[in-house]
Amino acid sequence: MRVIYHNWSATKQCPHPQSVVYAHNEHNKHWFNTEGCRQAKELVTQVTPGLTQFALRQCRRDLRTRTLVYLLTGHNTLNHLTIMQRVNYPLCPLCKEEEETSLHFLGKCCTTANICRLHFGAPFLEPGDLKQAHWITLLRFAKTTKRFQ
Numbered sequence: 695m696r697v698i699y700h701n702w703s704a705t706k707q708c709p710h711p712q713s714v715v716y717a718h719n720e721h722n723k724h725w726f727n728t729e730g731c732r733q734a735k736e737l738v739t740q741v742t743p744g745l746t747q748f749a750l751r752q753c754r755r756d757l758r759t760r761t762l763v764y765l766l767t768g769h770n771t772l773n774h775l776t777i778m779q780r781v782n783y784p785l786c787p788l789c790k791e792e793e794e795t796s797l798h799f800l801g802k803c804c805t806t807a808n809i810c811r812l813h814f815g816a817p818f819l820e821p822g823d824l825k826q827a828h829w830i831t832l833l834r835f836a837k838t839t840k841r842f843q
Contacts, residue, residue, distance in 0.1 A: 718743065733768025736797050739825050748829070758833055761842050765832055768796050799841065800824055800832070809838050 721741045752759035786794035788805035801810065801819030811817045813835040814827060824832075836842055 731767070733796055734766055736821050737766050737800075737824055745829055757842075761833060761836050762829055764842060765796050765800065765836060797821060797824070799839075800835065806839055809835060813838065 718741065725741055784793045786792055786798060786803055789803050791804065792798050792802060799806065801821075801824055807817035810819065813831055814823065816823070
């Protein structure tokens with residue numbers, strides 16, 4: 695399947711503001727109708743121009759950008775190595791209770807519950823809570839846990 699990327703900063707110069715809204719709506723439709731991306735769809739409900747612009751401005755080698763992409767897409771060392779069949783043990787190495795996914799790491803792991811409370815205000819979070827969390831809070835949480843360093 696071919697994925698079409700869109701640079702939202704280029705649309706700011708568009709002479710017709712309604713075409714920007716149309717493009718945004720079409721991008722969201724494409725996102726919802728695309729098969730796959732299970733973990734990303736658990737945490738990203740819609741295409742967000744602000745987050746898109748932030749990510750596009752960052753250097754791919756920047757640790758913040760990589761960590762944010764790792765957390766939001768599930769393409770990280772948490773359970774992706776299990777999916778790729780490079781590791782046979784899918785359970786979280788911290789709590790050893792559930793499969794280690796981004797959702798588990800961010801909101802369900804009992805080992806990181808105190809850090810979660812510090813950053814999000816609650817020890818355990820549901821996907822809806824995480825969808826509303828600001829990306830800076832996600833990055834601060836990940837930095838505090840030192841899981842991606």
